[in-house]
Amino acid sequence: MFRSLRLYNFRIWFLGALVSNIGGWMQATAQDWVVLTQLTDNDATAMGITMALQFGPPLLLVGITGWVADRFDRRRLLMITQTVLMTLAVAVGVLLLSGVMTLPMMFCFALGFGITNAFDAPARQAFVTDVVARDYAANAVALNAAGFNGARLFGPAVAGFLIVLVGTGWVFIANAATFLAMLVALALIRRHELIPRLRAPGAARLADGFRYVARRPDLIVTFVIVFLIGAFGMNFPIFASTMAVEFGQGADGYGVLSSILAIGSLAGALLSARRDKARMRVAMMAAGGFGVFSILSAMMPTYPLYAAALVFVGFMTVTLLTTANGYVQTTTDPAVRGRVLALYMAVLMGATPVGAPIAGWVADTWGPRSAIVLGGVAGLAACAVGVTWLLVSGRVRRDTARRFRLTIDETTPVAVIAPEEFSDEVMSTTPIRIPERRRGRPAPSARTPAERTTP
Secondary structure, eight states: OOOGGGGGGHHHHHHHHHHHHHHHHHHHHHHHHHIIIIIISSSSSHHHHHHHHSSHHHHTTTHHHHHHHSSSSSHHHHHHHHHHHHHHHHHHHHHHTTOOOHHHHHHHHHHHHHHHHHHHHHHHHHHHHSOHHHHHHHHHHHHHHHHHHHHHHHHHHHHHHHHTTTHHHHHHHHHHHHHHHHHHHHHHSOOSOOOOOOOOGGGGGGHHHHHHHHTOOOHHHHHHHHHHHHEEEEEEEEHHHHHHHTHHHHHHHHHHHHHHHHHHHHHHHHHHOOOOOHHHHHHHHHHHHHHHHHHHHHHHHHHHHHHHHHHHEEEEEEEHHHHHHHHHHHHHHGGGGGHHHHHHHHHHHHHHHHHHHHHHHHHHHHHHHHHHHHHHHHHHHHHHHHHHHHHHHTEEOSSSTTTTTEEOOOOOOOSSSSOOOHHHHHHHOOOOOOOOOSSSSSGGGGOOHHHOOOO
């Protein structure tokens, strides 16, 4: 389960990302609570607009950010983006502590975070495969998700208590300090041990990521599933905060809900780390499970029961996202991996501007439970899309050994642009065409052994 942690570079990266993610979840909790309670009077629509501004840039800038992640040194790029994010966090913290923060200003900072994260996210996702070889990629992606959701266990709860004790401004300052952990980790990584990667040929190939995905129906289906869940199901800040208010809870109660959601998320990530391969069928089943448990959570009459249901919602969510992320990373040609991951992150994060305002409006108009049910229906629809594709693509087959048993074939070959690694084994098994001589005599490699011994 933890085999990737044997590698020095991944250990350093994992620890730095873990500390930084804890601060990130603290800031996300504080930002949502500021917009909902300090800058507005429990206005879920304003909260949805904030999320749309923060997660919209990855969708709008997808062509540029993916090309940048493929073209430039990802380690240096991450050092730049992490420094910018740290500076923005300090600025928001100071404005909150001085009491001059307004809702339009928060909208502007949310946009700033979104633009920076648009460059940071694909580079960070692709950098994992720079740190570990292909054999470790699926495990490393799952452990990365485990660290992200492990941070979610502590970040929101700590933020909730800090908001009550010292105020939201200090939470942003604390998050700014955690960015130093990521910067130190990037500085300590042994550059000579990073996996060599293919460089993108130039700016004229910006559209290669789109063309590559267009030739991969399995990736298109994966992106559709992730979009539906991301747009309508993963608006947890809106769901949890409005449900906390409905149950009469404060900022600490909201933070506890986020941490309880992370319990299931961490379990899903660790279970994904045990799998040797990311499979689409797992993502489809997780999408269906997400829909079922989301609808059940909306029916819970008390705060403790709603919190208990969130454990299963978190488990299904992270199982889906970790599997989808691992599938995209491990089956994508390395020459376009940054651009394809940028598309993936644009679909995942860019879905929020579509769904968050809708979810906020539904929560304001018909209540938070209706918004949660809408997300659950989207999960069931995502599962239906995946199952339909399996049936149409011919990957569901009848087992020859058992008459009434069906099997799913996920071994269908996928065409790639270039091999990721070159070895003696590849060289000896890959046919190479040798042109015939002008006089019509076959080339030496095409002659029989008897002919080769003839003078």
